[in-house]
Amino acid sequence: MNTKLKVSKVSKIYPGCIANDNVSLEFESGKIYALLGENGAGKSTLVKILSGVINPDEGQIFLNDKLLKLTSPKDAKNNNIGMVFQHFNLFETLSVFENLSIDSGENNDELRILVNNILKKYNFKIDLDVPILNLSAGQKQKVEIVRCLIRNPKVLIMDEPTSVLTEQETEDLFLSLKKFSKEGILIIYITHKLKEVLSLCDEVAVMRKGKVVSISKTLEENLSSLANKMIGESLNKIKKMSSNNLSEEQILRVSRLNFNSEDPYEVNLVDINFTLSKGECLGIAGISGNGQNELFQILSGETLSNNGSIMFRSKEISKLNPKERREYLMAFSPEDRISQAAVPSLKIYENVALNNFKTSNFFERGLFNERKIKDHSKKILSNFSVNTDNVNLRSQFLSGGNLQKLILGRELITSPELLICFNPTWGLDVGAINYIHQTLVKINEQGKSIILISTDNDELLQLSDRISVINKGKLSKIMSAEEVNPEKLGLLMGGGLVD
């Protein structure tokens, strides 16, 4: 049976922000639709409206020409609209089966048979009786999908489903989605990842600042045309001057660094050696969980290492804590923006003040010098194009990209000699990634050094002067960026090529 979903002139206005501005879209079953846009473009608002979580201020939604009244998530469910949220809507402490049974009409025995049939049909391997918190992100997502499938959905909406998945899990998901589509389920796929749109979807609607700016067939698009539509301007291609003649001046020397952890979940580091020159960007590639966390923590001083292992400008710093290292003009941008780099519930200027230098005089006799911190924070916000000038805003209300700009800005405004960053663009949209990359290139050009620990190979190849790969706590030989290509990186990351 054919399903048609029509969104007609939907608007949703929040104080100070038009989240959806007169959005009209039409969908038909048999195809996979992409809804593409940067963070904050209004995609999530639209899907929340479609799933009944929030109510639009204006506009209507029609399913097969029938006007839908979606005032609660129940209404969406009753109209066979299924939704898989970006942040899973699962109950972590309940078992998989309990999660599925909570809103089903069947009794438990019937439901178990139904669920087992679905699992078998789509070849999902999930143990129904373990609590959700024991599952991987990919498995959790499958539970969410199964929960939708139980109700025979006509429409399945996926909100940025791959942001937490591994590559293999992503491939599996795409196969399943294509299968659902063949079976007549209308699929709406929300994303900011261009490649996914091209490889999965049939049609693409691009949203920008709450408006639909383009609707087209994916076949007629390519990466750069989609990127331009999404951010509304051409991206400046980042070009790093190839620098074969690196400066002689040595900034950092790591020698015979060993780390044996007592925690069985941490990776031991084995005999790490490298040097870093002034103005150089050293990339460290690797599959996550091969010692990147431990290396970052040791370089930043969260964990202390053996004596003499880290020399900064020929000064021994192995036993200094992060604050002392900052006084030496080192700067750090950890992987986890929300829990390691910033405190989400604090205001912007308070987060800035956390990074307190002796020279910054943020505190006088133990008291907050609020004006000084706020002025300093304002400078960061404007210098690093954070999209607000309100330093009293709580940091949790910043999008990922803006939060990362704030963190980098906080680190860079003191002109450090060395920046160590760990996955600086993880989970960000194209525009923000581009900005961060430009910033990193710029500080290299100013003669500052960077250690870039990243799991994104494109990023590493684009920005690094030299690259090394970390695998099971060991660094590979350090190679100049020219001698590396994606295949070689891939081999080294898998531990295949050892020389």
Place this chain on the structure above:
Amino acid sequence: MSIDINFLGILIGAIMASSVPLILAASGELITERSGVLNLGVEGMMIIGAISGFALMVITDNLFIAIIGSMLSGLLLSFIFGFLTQSLLTNHVASGLALTIFGIGLSAMIGRDFVGIPGKEFPLLFVNLKEAIPLLGPIFFGHSIIFYFAFLLPFGTNYFLKKTKIGLIVRAVGDSPMSAANQGINVLLVRYCCILYGGAMCGLGGAYLSLIYTPQWIENMTAGRGWIALALVVFATWSPLKVLFGAIIFGGITILQLHMQAMGIRIPVQFLSALPYIMTIVVLVIISRDSRKIKLNTPTSLGQIFYKEK
């Protein structure tokens, strides 16, 4: 020997009777907390239940009305808490503490005219069996109906949480109210119901004290039992059967240390009086060490304010 056995039976019976208010209040609070709401007003709701039960008994001379009234008064007090925390989104901890202080003050004010009035005899069940069977008789028979209700309650609570759909929904709301709301569950309704139920059980626990256990009104007669009930819930890692176990240990050591004091054993009285509190917590911590179980039983959203997007 037969005298000893009889004494032992009476002793165990007394221990069980003394743990009844704790079981009632803790079982109620357990349901409240399982829905993600931390109500620190247990002591206040218990004492209000105690005075309203006693006052209604004196005024109406009807124990049934007294018991129902005590539950309603606890429920009413918890409704104030629910309105503050769920509808006005105030902080759970501060609102709960305020509720306790309010309850203690209000009960003292209401209770001024009831001090010194003797209580009424509460009907006991199976009295003839109590004397007929040695040892087991005094343990299991000759108690009030509330006693039997209290000892069945943890099993019922366990069954409710683990086996029923509504119990599942309560646990889901306590785990993640946001997810629950997105699943179309009425989080506010579930939480209100759990809060009111908790209040009613605390009121009943208080009434057990003033109508049955020591049938009279004394100012501040709950004497911190509300706080112990709260601690029981946490240290029993939100498991109803462990709450029952903890309450019996607490009651047991309370009674035993009284006997030890009476026997004149040379241990400082202060230490003996502190013993029930220390031992209950130590024992519960030891039996609840499984960190995996703790994680699964702890309501993840406990004490967090929930509001719905519009």
